[in-house]
Amino acid sequence: MSTFEKTFVDGDVIIREGDSGNTFFQLLEGNVAVFKNYGQADEVQVAVIEPGQYFGEMAVIETYPRSSTVVATGDVKVVEIPAEALNEYFTQNPDKILAIMEVFGSRIKKMTEDCNEAKKALDDVRRTNSRDKYLGFFAQMAQQSIYLTSKNFRLERPSAEELRAASNLVSSQSANDGETYNYGTIIFKDGDIGKCMYILHSGKVGIYSKYGQVDELKLQEVEPVACFGEMEMLTGEGRDTTAVAEVGDTRVEIIRAEDLPGLFQTSPAKVDMILKNLSYRLRSITYDYFKACQEIYEFSN
Numbered sequence: 001m002s003t004f005e006k007t008f009v010d011g012d013v014i015i016r017e018g019d020s021g022n023t024f025f026q027l028l029e030g031n032v033a034v035f036k037n038y039g040q041a042d043e044v045q046v047a048v049i050e051p052g053q054y055f056g057e058m059a060v061i062e063t064y065p066r067s068s069t070v071v072a073t074g075d076v077k078v079v080e081i082p083a084e085a086l087n088e089y090f091t092q093n094p095d096k097i098l099a100i101m102e103v104f105g106s107r108i109k110k111m112t113e114d115c116n117e118a119k120k121a122l123d124d125v126r127r128t129n130s131r132d133k134y135l136g137f138f139a140q141m142a143q144q145s146i147y148l149t150s151k152n153f154r155l156e157r158p159s160a161e162e163l164r165a166a167s168n169l170v171s172s173q174s175a176n177d178g179e180t181y182n183y184g185t186i187i188f189k190d191g192d193i194g195k196c197m198y199i200l201h202s203g204k205v206g207i208y209s210k211y212g213q214v215d216e217l218k219l220q221e222v223e224p225v226a227c228f229g230e231m232e233m234l235t236g237e238g239r240d241t242t243a244v245a246e247v248g249d250t251r252v253e254i255i256r257a258e259d260l261p262g263l264f265q266t267s268p269a270k271v272d273m274i275l276k277n278l279s280y281r282l283r284s285i286t287y288d289y290f291k292a293c294q295e296i297y298e299f300s301n
Contacts, residue, residue, distance in 0.1 A: 015070045035068060104279065163273075179252060205228060
């Protein structure tokens with residue numbers, strides 16, 4: 001298999017912000033630090049990665065430029081996985097498909113929590129017209145505050161182009177394990193344990209908060225071909241939304257975590273679409289988070 005073990009010493013740059021990404025890594029030994037604006041006056045350390053974790057995968061899955069710089073802290077050993085070897089890597093390590101998806105799931109969960117906190121702080125600032133909440137928020141988020149004020153900070157909404165291309169590849173494929181729902185059928189409801197995810201092949205699905213209540217809110221409309229319900233499958237947590245078939249003959253494919261290795265063998269394009277969906281979702285929630293932070297900063301100055 002075309003993967004490589006590599007070693008680095010303290011201070012070595014493993015990947016650099018802005019570079020094109022054609023490999024990703026699994027950390028075997030040691031720790032690495034993740035930076036924005038590395039080596040500049042407004043450098044910010046944003047994370048530490050520990051053994052067993054992956055990094056650099058988003059740039060490979062969506063062919064985006066590297067979003068950060070990763071630096072060895074002490075002696076480090078990694079496995080480097082080139083993009084062209086990804087299929088071979090998954091074929092020989094089918095358990096890694098779920099492992100990488102779970103990395104995305106945990107990052108999305110954490111960023112969603114941070115984003116909700118930022119939006120709450122922004123609402124408080126707007127309502128009270130006070131700097132108190134702003135100062136309190138950025139006392140907890142000092143690194144992001146520094147990054148926001150950086151002259152190099154650029155806030156750009158992520159493009160869904162690669163996600164659309166991945167969905168188009170799946171559009172001609174049939175559902176391996178599918179069900180067809182009539183109009184109004186509840187596919188899953190708030191409080192259900194998320195044991196599976198879905199690919200919508202035809203029809204339309206609405207995602208609701210407080211479905212059927214007076215303060216019901218439609219959060220999203222899912223159209224073919226797209227994923228939904230994946231986060232709860234990855235985290236094992238209860239659903240916090242309700243999914244409803246919006247038209248008749250709504251057909252979905254049901255995917256469980258244990259199905260992923262077999263799905264990759266028969267339909268690698270579907271696994272690729274799920275990974276791109278998770279990567280795009282993480283980029284989008286990160287955008288929303290920094291957008292809220294930026295508005296708090298601008299509103300308070």
